[in-house]
Amino acid sequence: MQRLVSPVKRALRLKRAVQEASLVPARLVPAAHRRFSTIPAAPLAKTGSWPKDVGILALEVYFPAQYVDQTDLEKYNQVEAGKYTVGLGQTEMGFCSVQEDINSLCLTVVQRLMERTRLPWDAVGRLEVGTETIIDKSKAVKTVLMELFQDSGNTDIEGIDTTNACYGGTASLFNAANWVESSSWDGVRATHMENAYDFYKPDSNSEYPLVDGKLSIQCYLRALDRCYTLYRQKIQSQWKEAGMDRPFTLDDLQFMIFHTPFCKMVQKSLARLLFNDFLSASREAQSSHYKGLEAFRDLKLEDSYTHRDLDKASLKASLDMFNKKTKASLYLSTHNGNTYTSSLYGCLASLLAQHSAQDLAGSRVGAFSYGSGLAASFFSFKVAQDASPGSPLETLVSSIADLPKRLASRRRVSPEEFSEIMDQREQFYHKVNFSPPGDTSSLFPGTWYLERVDELYRRTYARRAL
């Protein structure tokens, strides 16, 4: 149960990167970053390259304050002397009481590391947790660790939890090293993470989450505000270095897609971004570009999460923009519902399916990803310029063009049957030694399905013929 928690190594790898950064001429943006900018290539002095010798600068080890001697345990368990001490090569064994869990262990080791190294809390850009101790199926340990960063105001810390038995530490080490070497290390994207209980899955016996609907909407909008503000700051600061001093607005994005718990939430979110633009516009621009919002000029973002008049006015002010930049991306969500982890990418697929390659070519697509608990990022995709037949863009777009046909080929079932199938899911949740009932011919051709769960929970799968 005890852990020498490894995520801490991540934080320190960052420090290495900070030192490396000092080797790069100050304030110059590597060329590779240009693709994140919406302006034409500016005169930048350095081409992107890997930092040298990315590695571990500090390690923090934590173990619990009590142990059981293995000679004592051999006697107590009435096994032959030497079974543990010689056979396994172990003389003592640490263990945790019920006072500690995976969250507390990680809190301890991260705080100790930061205190000992005197690394400023706002210098951390990535922190990832490798663990196989799952106490919540949805909410990452990482989100709990964000509590430690609260006083510093630093919520822009990438990385979440990564899992496969004892391999999680290595996976997160590799991910962190890649991050330091990549352009993301300080490319233009904005993250906001904090510790929240808006939607989570702590009940091991249920497939369903616990949800505080009102809190979840508020968390989503707050994360959206924070990410967008930070994203704009980062881009504007790049622009300034290139000699251009103006605010970034939604006009700089040709399309805007969002994580979609339900479609109306997305329309509200686009309206919210417009309100952000409005608040930071000049008096003149506020009057000329944001019709109907003038009355809300003195409202603060944090006081306006549930403001009916503002909602109404900003939905109206953003309607044309919604129809032009976002509505097409809701195609799959409208016809298939919330797809959770893949929701944002379903929006991207919808956008591609609803536009021609020519329409999309050269455009910039803004993207907001949100996961309760919570972790959120604002970033953008740049669509390739070449839309000619056979180009990568045209190939991608045409590959996705059959979405409407495929959706139309689904079987419409009655609410009664839907309800029965949901009951069946509950009934079989975590059952063993069964083969799922039902006719596999109801699946699309080429679909894999669960064939059997044996008495030891081992799962086997088969594929319906193409």
Added chain:
Amino acid sequence: MQRLVSPVKRALRLKRAVQEASLVPARLVPAAHRRFSTIPAAPLAKTGSWPKDVGILALEVYFPAQYVDQTDLEKYNQVEAGKYTVGLGQTEMGFCSVQEDINSLCLTVVQRLMERTRLPWDAVGRLEVGTETIIDKSKAVKTVLMELFQDSGNTDIEGIDTTNACYGGTASLFNAANWVESSSWDGVRATHMENAYDFYKPDSNSEYPLVDGKLSIQCYLRALDRCYTLYRQKIQSQWKEAGMDRPFTLDDLQFMIFHTPFCKMVQKSLARLLFNDFLSASREAQSSHYKGLEAFRDLKLEDSYTHRDLDKASLKASLDMFNKKTKASLYLSTHNGNTYTSSLYGCLASLLAQHSAQDLAGSRVGAFSYGSGLAASFFSFKVAQDASPGSPLETLVSSIADLPKRLASRRRVSPEEFSEIMDQREQFYHKVNFSPPGDTSSLFPGTWYLERVDELYRRTYARRAL
């Protein structure tokens, strides 16, 4: 429940990288890769740099073959007309029957993507799954997907599962893009992943795993063989390009650390690597360098997982090497037991704690990481050359030097008390509305502990004063 599974995008991002790689002069190794090589800097023609325009080349969308109409559902649920269709903006909703689960969904979408794009199965170098649907607390969905790659023989595919509610897809997208941009994209490290049920945690009501001990040891050793073979191939191929034609052996590593389920397993593993070296050595070297192993010259790796005579002979042949290169790394495992995800990094910390900075400077540390299910990697760390007072290496080593003192300050408890505390852990597992019993003064100063789990499973933590 239904998903538009996102991991597939990862596979295709790889394809982009393959195309990018064609822009790099064939067979030339970027300079940044040199730090993974054990030879002095060779004359290499290109400095490392980020590939341009890393992005998405293909998308695969899967949705289940049945849906429920939302107007039907409004009537069935006796809610006001328009509640779902207008209020949420949703007209239809797809859903899965019990025939499908997160594994089958991912199998379907990855296979469809590979078939449609005709990407060769052995061209994939990274595949990561972003999900919040946990049906096993330890075994990653990714390991199940390895079934698809079996015929191709490609098991060297990095990336596992990554989790935080709906954010997992974005986290895996970022990780995959970073990987393509980093030197790891084809740096010298070797991974082996496959679908195995050797140790897993499918029982949601238990903190404990299901373990097939014998199978797990065999899986560990097979993964070790596979990773080491591949690692040697990769390094030798680099060497060949630099004009050096000789086998890589353990002599090229000054230290060797392993994931440590128990200490004896590690000693056996080092012996196993020596046997690997022996099998690929020349007849002459077999006789001169590997005393006592000659009799096993014609044995095949795959036929020797449980060969008592070989075990005995190779343990003997590797004893000196074990004492010199590996034993010190087992310090924490010996005194604290198996620490699972952080085990390998506990070994690294032990190694640093047991040697002086001077001893370590300039050395190369081989590392083998293993997680059941299974995912394994063989890679290495290069220790910095500068060991002078105040250098990063000296600072790191001295920061960890208090390990023995800290271990000695733990409280030794009786097996009876240990057993009671374990019972208490079972009793409180997934309980709600409680504060853990026990005196927090038994924790080390500065330790975070679980203060309370409320009736909605929300956890709060407090810290014992430093």
